[in-house]
Amino acid sequence: MPASFRRRLTAIGSLLLVISCGGDSPSDGGTTPPPPSEQLRIITGNSQVGPAGTALPVPLLVQALSADGTTPLVGRNVTWTVVTGGGTLAEVRTQTDGAGAASARWTLGAAVGAQTIRVTIQGIATPVTFTATAQNANQTQPVLVATVPVPATYGHHDTFVRDGLAFVCAWNAGVLIYDVGNGMRGGSPANPVLVSSLVTNANGVPGGAQVHNAWWFHNPVTGEKRYLFIGQEGPATVGASSSGDLHVVDVSNLADPREVATLRIGGAGIHNFWMDEQRQVLYAAYYNGGVLALDVSGTLQGDLQGRILARRTPGGEGNTYVWGVMLAGNTLYASDMLSGFWALDPVTLATKGGGGNVADRYTSDLWIRDGWGYTGTWGNRGGRRGTVIKVWQLAGTGVPTLIDSVNVGNITTVSDVAVTPDGKALVATAEGGTGPGLYIYDRVDPRRPQLKGSVTVSQGLHTGEVAVINGRTYVFAAQNPGLPALRIYDITGVVP
């Protein structure tokens, strides 16, 4: 076993054992007959998904404990057995260490489907079994690797994923923070582990906390990862009025998040965010309130009204209902449901170009990549449904020109669009009609994305957040009520 890997395993194991054992000292175990109820348990590595024939990213880690669960069983012999799937094990520890732990790395066999490993430990009658799902190595469709039900308080709206943590915005159930590969709780995309949750204050907005979206601010100036920005989506009449505040949560201690600041714009409600982290500026779409730039440098506390840098309604009063914003280069782009796709100055929010360019449909989400823009469409405008993704070419000045449209299919709304970090794939979620779900396009020719894979989800998907974890690309999708859930898809093989 390479020393670096051994050190990593030991560190993971020790961390987890400190958490689970409260720092109790190990026994000298192994020399006397064990009591019958000694425990063997899985710490990490269960329920992973990966291509057949490849190594799984998370090591298999077990722990043996005394009957009362407080004392690690040290020096016990461990037997690892490949039961199904024909995989192989490497870097195997055949004796429990000082924390009662033993580990191995699992390379899946060639068989597609469920594969299992059994682990037995000397003196403990009941083994534990690891299960993994092997995908076709030439997988061309998104693969669902986990479904996490969300309380039915209108369900799950959006997800923000960073550093292996997923911030699940679950309406009146608040924001739910999951370890999906961070390591702090041993979670993975296939096995999300809840770290903590917080229901933000309703602030008197009718309908409650209504946690809709989030952004975890990594401040490159201070090095802090202290603040989580949360959007509250209050009652609204689409196209005319909205409500809901910005909430700032201190997540210095991720296990104990605390709300510290808020911002209210009278007569308007917040929607999606983007950030210029280097400049410490938060941009927010505010529906009928337009686009707002907020100074989020330093310590955030109380009412943030005094930090507003600029606010504009790009389509003008009565013709503005901004869904989303995104900064790319020296241009802030805004997608306005009513007045189309805009290029704005990121400092003054003055119009650089665009607007009045999507008269046929309501505009939804946006994404910018390498001089190309993609905007979704929403609902029903004049009998034309939100079935398409608009493709825009962006001039050096940032000004967009409509090039083409991608017809997604029998849906009514393109609810979210994003490009994968490698720029290869355009990802869209869709609602309504007979084909709601997840759509993946390649960007070989960015002006004409080609459909490469899709999954139909009958309830529809409200959003899809793209994240790369342990070298694989996932979409964290929000499944709509009646069965609200976080659905995590591995899309790595769809656009290689």
Next chain:
Amino acid sequence: MAQAILAGTRADPIPGGDDRAEVRVTQPVAMALVDVGARIRLTATANLEALTLADGELTPGAWGEGFVDRRHPHTVVHELTLGVRDLLGSRDGAIEVGVVAGKGFVPFGTDDPMVRPFLRYPVNHHLAQLLERAVVLGQLQVGMATLEGALFNGDEPERPGQWPLLRRADGAWRFGDSRAARLTMRPMATLELQGSLAAVKSPEHRQGAGGTARKESLSARWAEEQPTRARYALVEWAHTSELDGAFVFRSFLAEVAVRERRVAVGYRFERTTRPEEERLDDPFRSKRPHLENSILGTTRWTLHTAQLRFGPIGRGRVDALPFIEATVGRISRGGPGIFDIETLYGTDRVRTISVGVVVNAGMRGHRMGRYGVLGAAHHHP
């Protein structure tokens, strides 16, 4: 007791701008009132619209329970209540105390449209009545005044086979999260005045994610019935505020019916605002359950309905009343928002005509939802 109506209806426009005609059996109900002694009454009503109107009844302007421009079918177990009247007997003198529990009508608003003279449900059904809930109500009747208070579950049905939700998925009680009170005054035998209030928690989201609907209703009702003539009139005002006033819906309705021997005529005026929500592929359905607290706008429906009815024909336990009923009116914007009337309907004018026959076996004149101390029948023509 039982009733059913066979009716052919033509509506113009329907969503999409076309017109549509169809024949349905509507309001098929069977009812039993079982009295145990002088004070206890079991009320049971079965509604078979799940069989005859699974896709709803063509009714421009109607909305609720995920249906739009089609009136939703009611639940199979429409009422199942046990009521006790004059609970304290002679001990409380002229005061009469009643207690009722079961599934049925909440003491709020006016009579269900099913027991009123017209075929077509008014637009305001979900503003002016609360029904098919698990309800416990107490009543106090002193002279001409009856005060009722009730606790019930806020969720409205999602489908005909569904029972009221008593506990949510998170274990919290759904029963009792909503309340209503109604004061009924009867200064004359033929005149009834009513005022009521209700706070209904998340009526459109079964697990309780929605806001509270605060409802108010005022009405005056006149009804007299004799073998050769009858008179009936109702004037009502209803108001619903959702999410602390984020959405407000209002209704004014006046209806009158006059019968001389075997011919009855009726007229109804209604002006009601309703929410407009995103519709599904089926334009008669809106998204349920909701995802958020937003609407596309509001519309105001101003409708005039006239009816001519004959009969009853038949002298036995079952009789029939042929009728013809027409509605004309206009749809206008009730407020800002992106909902566009012309886009959906192609016009802002509404015309609906129905021809049919009410088949009745002992139900005529019965007022649903009058339990306990209000259990004695009060008639309309």
